[in-house]
Amino acid sequence: MAAGDAAALAKLYDRHAAAVLGLLLRMLRNRGEAEEVLQEAWLQAWRQAAGFRAERSTARGWVAMIARSRALDRLRSVRAARRREDDAVREGWLGGEESQPMAHRELEERERRSLVDGALAALPAEQRQCLELAFFDGLSHSQIAERLGAPLGTVKSRILMGMGKLRTALAPYRG
Amino acid sequence: MSDSHTPCGFRELLPGYALGALEPEELDRLEGHLAAECPECAAELDELRRDLEVLVAAAPPVAPSPLVRRRLLAQVARERRDRALPRWLPLAAAVAALLLTGLGWMWLQRDAEARRLRGERDRLASRLAQTEGRLAAAEAQRAALARQLAIVAAPGGRQFALAGLGPATGAAGRTFVDPATGRAVFFASGLPRLAGDRTYQLWVIPAGAAPVPAGVFAVDAGGGAVVQVETVPDAAAIEAWAVTIEPSGGVPQPTGEMVLHG
Numbered sequence: 001m002a003a004g005d006a007a008a009l010a011k012l013y014d015r016h017a018a019a020v021l022g023l024l025l026r027m028l029r030n031r032g033e034a035e036e037v038l039q040e041a042w043l044q045a046w047r048q049a050a051g052f053r054a055e056r057s058t059a060r061g062w063v064a065m066i067a068r069s070r071a072l073d074r075l076r077s078v079r080a081a082r083r084r085e086d087d088a089v090r091e092g093w094l095g096g097e098e099s100q101p102m103a104h105r106e107l108e109e110r111e112r113r114s115l116v117d118g119a120l121a122a123l124p125a126e127q128r129q130c131l132e133l134a135f136f137d138g139l140s141h142s143q144i145a146e147r148l149g150a151p152l153g154t155v156k157s158r159i160l161m162g163m164g165k166l167r168t169a170l171a172p173y174r175g
Numbered sequence: 176m177s178d179s180h181t182p183c184g185f186r187e188l189l190p191g192y193a194l195g196a197l198e199p200e201e202l203d204r205l206e207g208h209l210a211a212e213c214p215e216c217a218a219e220l221d222e223l224r225r226d227l228e229v230l231v232a233a234a235p236p237v238a239p240s241p242l243v244r245r246r247l248l249a250q251v252a253r254e255r256r257d258r259a260l261p262r263w264l265p266l267a268a269a270v271a272a273l274l275l276t277g278l279g280w281m282w283l284q285r286d287a288e289a290r291r292l293r294g295e296r297d298r299l300a301s302r303l304a305q306t307e308g309r310l311a312a313a314e315a316q317r318a319a320l321a322r323q324l325a326i327v328a329a330p331g332g333r334q335f336a337l338a339g340l341g342p343a344t345g346a347a348g349r350t351f352v353d354p355a356t357g358r359a360v361f362f363a364s365g366l367p368r369l370a371g372d373r374t375y376q377l378w379v380i381p382a383g384a385a386p387v388p389a390g391v392f393a394v395d396a397g398g399g400a401v402v403q404v405e406t407v408p409d410a411a412a413i414e415a416w417a418v419t420i421e422p423s424g425g426v427p428q429p430t431g432e433m434v435l436h437g
Binding site for chain 2: 009023025047058062109113138156
């Protein structure tokens with residue numbers, strides 16, 4: 001894709017766009033906006049393809065982080081008069097028609113997702129909660145503290161410990 | 176800086192940073208630290224980013240509408256087209272570059288030429304100054320010789336021959352006097368060089384009167400000297416000329432040894 005090959009872009013898109021959109025929907029909770037950011041993110045990825053380091057990330061992770069970054073910008077922009085806050089405590093994942101992953105990757109994808117779900121589920125509830133608020137809702141430490149009515153220091157240490165546990169749990173499966 | 180056993184103090188801020196959850200002041204502080212390229216933090220940040228990429232899978236995938244794909248590829252095609260240069264541009268660029276280098280080359284040449292000419296000019300100026308100096312000296316010498324010649328060849332001029340005496344028996348002298356102008360010129364030869372505190376002094380000896388000082392002189396390497404006397408009192412009444420050895424600077428009346436007389 002770095003060579004400016006549009007066919008390569010199309011291939012990557014077909015493979016990973018659904019995963020990225022899933023993340024965006026979870027963050028933005030709005031289909032239209034999520035798809036806008038999706039398009040922007042892929043365009044940015046295509047422009048910055050030369051900056052991708054295969055030893056540092058997976059292609060999916062790399063595009064997803066670009067998308068997350070742009071989604072964070074939207075979440076935090078002043079224009080977001082729209083209320084995005086859900087309930088104080090997240091109940092479950094946001095619904096939406098789950099796409100059918102490509103047949104030959106189906107097992108791999110499901111397996112991976114269940115591993116991550118399992119790792120998250122294994123975290124103490126308060127750590128998972130803080131991580132989710134930070135990762136999916138893009139809240140800052142103090143915003144999380146405010147949302148949960150917890151001290152700032154507690155939030156910080158929960159995130160620290162949560163990330164640590166996650167790393168241990170996922171270490172065998174990291175890309 | 177931390178040693179290998181104490182983790183870098185900024186380590187705690189890294190998960191928040193990777194998540195984008197830091198407050199502005201914390202963010203500033205950490206970015207300042209990261210700009211200093213702490214290797215520990217850079218490595219940890221890499222790890223954290225990979226952790227987060229895995230977390231992406233926690234959200235179930237959702238198929239995007241086909242419109243997104245179509246719009247994306249259309250945009251990409253548009254950008255690729257804009258990026259491609261028109262065919263003639265490389266050629267124009269090459270010509271422009273050639274022109275510029277041509278002009279640049281000429282400029283450099285001119286500059287080098289100017290410098291060379293300035294150097295040449297400076298050398299010539301200094302040569303000219305030297306030549307003028309020598310010319311002035313030659314002119315002065317010519318003028319002096321002309322004056323001497325005038326005295327020597329003066330009609331009605333008087334001539335005196337001086338013989339060596341005492342420590343300078345091998346020396347000789349001749350004086351020419353021009354009564355019309357009152358000028359005289361004295362030539363000496365074979366006189367020995369003197370010690371630093373001594374000098375030769377020339378005397379005019381008028382008839383029946385005390386010697387009159389006519390100038391001090393030193394001899395050249397060959398033992399010769401020329402003395403021009405501007406005003407000789409009463410040239411017609413001169414009886415003789417003499418040269419004595421005196422203290423440096425001369426004396427009003429002869430005190431030292433006489434070496435020439437005539």
